[in-house]
Amino acid sequence: SQQGEEDPQALSIQEGENATMNCSYKTSINNLQWYRQNSGRGLVHLILIRSNEREKHSGRLRVTLDTSKKSSSLLITASRAADTASYFCASSDAGSYQLTFGKGTKLSVIP
Amino acid sequence: DGGITQSPKYLFRKEGQNVTLSCEQNLNHDAMYWYRQDPGQGLRLIYYSQIVNDFQKGDIAEGYSVSREKKESFPLTVTSAQKNPTAFYLCASGTSGSTDTQYFGPGTRLTVL
Numbered sequence: 001s002q003q004g005e006e007d008p009q010a011l012s013i014q015e016g017e018n019a020t021m022n023c024s025y026k027t028s029i030n031n032l033q034w035y036r037q038n039s040g041r042g043l044v045h046l047i048l049i050r051s052n053e054r055e056k057h058s059g060r061l062r063v064t065l066d067t068s069k070k071s072s073s074l075l076i077t078a079s080r081a082a083d084t085a086s087y088f089c090a091s092s093d094a095g096s097y098q099l100t101f102g103k104g105t106k107l108s109v110i111p
Numbered sequence: 112d113g114g115i116t117q118s119p120k121y122l123f124r125k126e127g128q129n130v131t132l133s134c135e136q137n138l139n140h141d142a143m144y145w146y147r148q149d150p151g152q153g154l155r156l157i158y159y160s161q162i163v164n165d166f167q168k169g170d171i172a173e174g175y176s177v178s179r180e181k182k183e184s185f186p187l188t189v190t191s192a193q194k195n196p197t198a199f200y201l202c203a204s205g206t207s208g209s210t211d212t213q214y215f216g217p218g219t220r221l222t223v224l
Contacts, residue, residue: 030210042115042201042215043154088153092210097142097161098169099210101153 006089006102014110019076021105023089024069030092032065032072033099037086046074046087051094081111114138115216117202122221124189124196132187132219134202140214141207143185147171148199148218157200160185161207189221197223 007022025032031050035043049056049065049072056063062075076083086106090099114137124130136143142161146154156169160179174193179185185204189196199220203213 033212035215040199040218040220042117042217043203043213045212045214048212090154097208097210098156098159099213101146101155103151103153 006087006105008105009103010106010108012108012110013079015079015081017079019079019083019107019109021074021087021089021107023072023074023091023102025072025089025091025100025102026070027091028094029067030094032063032092033090034061034063034072034074035088035090035101037088037104039085043088076107079107079109081109083107084109115202115204115214117200117216117219119219120217122219124221124223126223127191129188129190130221132189132200132202132221134185134187134216135183136185136202136204136214136216137183138204138214139182140204141182142205142209143179144203144205144213145169145175145177145185145187146201146203148201154201157187196221 005024033048034046037043047058047063049063060077065072086104088104090101116135118133144159145157155171158177160166176188201218202216205213
């Protein structure tokens with residue numbers, strides 16, 4: 001299976017600013033998920049958006065999905081130093097029980 | 112890291128040796144997964160199991176083996192046939208027959224000496 005692609009690969013912002021990460025995928029999907037990984041740790045699930053949804057919110061997170069462009073974006077508002085981590089999108093292909101992960105965006109939030 | 116434990120946290124292997132990575136979950140999940148992560152890369156699926164006594168190859172199964180004798184446990188063996196085993200290994204669990212949220216363990220970092 002093909003991996004999705006996140007953009008940018010790395011992002012550095014000041015605390016309080018918003019961070020936007022983008023993800024593209026290649027096939028029809030059931031859902032798209034975003035995960036966070038602190039350095040050397042496991043992944044933590046952040047949010048899931050289904051193929052029939054266009055936007056979803058969870059706290060300071062906002063996810064959009066554009067199935068016509070096969071893309072998704074994750075917005076973190078009012079970023080904090082504790083948001084420093086790598087963020088991965090994972091797409092669930094239609095007809096598959098597998099998740100396909102992108103290579104991630106490494107976010108650095110400077111205090 | 113939820114109810115999934117992986118051990119050991121760090122593992123060193125000499126070339127030619129087989130090593131087994133442990134993964135245990137108490138979330139009552141039927142499905143379990145093994146991923147490999149290389150530096151600066153995403154996760155690649157090694158093996159997955161939707162139910163006890165059954166498992167399927169993922170994208171990079173060569174040089175690896177698994178067993179699923181108990182619902183709670185899904186050990187991964189890295190065999191000597193795996194030519195480049197140095198990596199970070201992540202185990203996850205989830206609901207069988209679903210591609211919803213997966214819950215990840217803390218990972219095992221394997222280094223070949």
